[in-house]
Amino acid sequence: MFGINDIPKFFLAFFLVLPVISFIHEAGHVFFAWLMGGRNIKVTVGTGDVLFRLGMLEVRKYYFWYGLCSFDNLRRNHRLANILIFLGGVLFNAASTLVAMYLVEEEVVEPGMLTYQFTYFSMYYIFFALLPMPYPDGTYSDGKVILDLIRNKPGIRESIYRITWDKEKEQWQVLDHSKTVVESFREEEEALARAHELAQQNRPSRLINTKSGEEVEICNYPRVPL
Structure with a gap:
């Protein structure tokens, strides 16, 4: 049961762990976009006014909420390339989760609230990213786009x-x-x-x-x- 003592843990997850997981997710998209020859790659973490820019990274005021990756002019712009780009976020989340679990099992890192929250919310992120659904703003989840690409649906062309x-x-x-x-x-x-x-x-x-x-x-x- 969620109690008063759990409130600090909630803020820790919301303001620290989730933004890190979101950044790892976007890094996965960026990696495969770069691999496919993408140009003008930019990663946006958060929403609202821009706090600062560092290279391709843009951090906004509400850094703990939302995130996206944009790029133009893929050199390898075919279905498989786009599937890998949209799958990249989940792959990086899954890989980082496995690394965290391995480090805990090998006693390199002490198990604690941070490791628990990181693995838990990474799995949460993976699940909702792969769930094939449209969002209220008209965009689609990664899973929805991947499924449409596999099916070669007209709307994805x-x-x-x-x-x-x-x-x-x-x-x-x-x-x-x-x-x-x-x-x-x-x-x-x-x-x-x-x-x-x-x-x-x-x-x-x-x-x-x-x-x-x-x-x-x-x-x-x-x-x-x-």
Whole structure:
């Protein structure tokens, strides 16, 4: 039964152990995103205003709540690569839990509240990350995305945005995934900036330039793992 003496243990778990577990989880996503050639990798720990940035790490005011990893332009952007990226968080959580259990069993580390909370909440994190479910904000759990990737469901497939030169109208056009003109511009840089904006807002997506008559990928924006 939860009593008054357990309140400090709760705060220890909430403000220290869970953020560490969350960071390990995001590190797993980052590792496989880096392995697959991802660029502009960023890890966000927490939510709210930014407290500080250190390299690819961004820590926000409410550091104990929420976390995500973002990246662009995977060099190996295929189904297996994305499955590994979304599975990476769980793999790192599982590996760190096994290491903690091994260190306790080998008496390298004394068993105590921290080791218990770390293993317990790591398993908790793994379970809910793998549970295939949608979240209220429209995002999906890692397990849901992995399952959709395995099934190759239409909703998980990439949208393709294009920029192309219209010779008759002498203007650059931004086309959406159905090849419908979204906007037209006089300058290529303006069209490219708008196309990047649309592709980022509608992940997963690819951005393609068709000026030369051939479709050349400029950038891709994979789905963001949590």
